[in-house]
Amino acid sequence: MKKITKAVIPAAGLGTRVLPATKSMPKEMLPIVDKPAIQYIVEEAVRSGITDILIITNRGKGLIEDHFDRVPELEAKLQGGGPAKEKILKEVVDISHLANFYFVRQKETRGLGHAVNRARSFVGNDPFAVLYGDDVIIGEDPACGQLIRAYEEYGKGVLGVKKVAPEAIHKYSSLKVEPLHDNLYNCTDMVEKPTPDKVLSLFSILGRCVLPPEIFDILDQTPPGVGGEIQLTDAMRTLARSQGMIAVEFTGKRYDMGNKLGILQAQVEVALNHSEVGEDFRKYLKELSKTL
Secondary structure (H helix, E strand, C coil): CCCCCEEEEECCCCCHHHCCCCCCCCHHHCEECCEEHHHHHHHHHHHCCCCEEEEEECCCCHHHHHHCCCCHHHHHHHCCCCHHHHHHHHHHHHHCCCCEEEEEECCCCCCHHHHHHCCHHHHCCCCEEEECCCEEEECCCCHHHHHHHHHHHHCCCEEEEEECCHHHHHHCEEEEEEEEECCEEEEEEEEECCCHHHCCCCEEEEEEEEECCCHHHHHHCCCCCHHHCCCHHHHHHHHHHHHCEEEEECCCEEEECCCHHHHHHHHHHHHHCCCCCHHHHHHHHHHHHCCC
């Protein structure tokens, strides 16, 4: 079985739910304390054993590519500035060495399935991970790594899932699952943004999956679905019905960076555990809470 070392991060969405902040700033570059959201996603992939990362962007997303590049002018300014600046210099330089980075544009906004299909030449005949660009998942055991272990155990495509509130399931996907062991399930069907009569369960795909290269041929044959877009869920449904897929109820806290509340939650909760500002921020929140 081939080891999974490649990951695809779709980051071509327009971020309309958090306008006007994303008018000129990619939502993937919105900061969580002192790092952009997409860096947390990349770091999760690297901790999971990923060495090569393709980021799918579109027009206006050049800041993402710049972030993972070297900045000689900034590095020169930081160099020789004492221990504090040397520490920052190392952090800045290390960003470009996290993985081997590749970029491709999705020239038309035609859905997540269309975006992932742009990765065909990068992936080749290898299985690969997909980490959605607006889903930050933080935990001791990286979510992507949990899915990779399930792939190594079963040799099938894997879905990262959590239960969604009944009143919210129509905004997500709904999966037909049967328990295997621990937090693993067999998935044989799914539907994107189901109407009440089409809900299969409250389990939904939330931001992570591991796919075999066969998904590209399936995507080629997948017609536009919900919203007139080529839905990755529709292609994975074909895969689940024909081969079965594994669903992993992953551990870790997920933050939706395409949602204003999700952004605020990420900022607060990550700040509380931040080594530099966590203690002072906690004191600030305690004082602030007295005024609420």
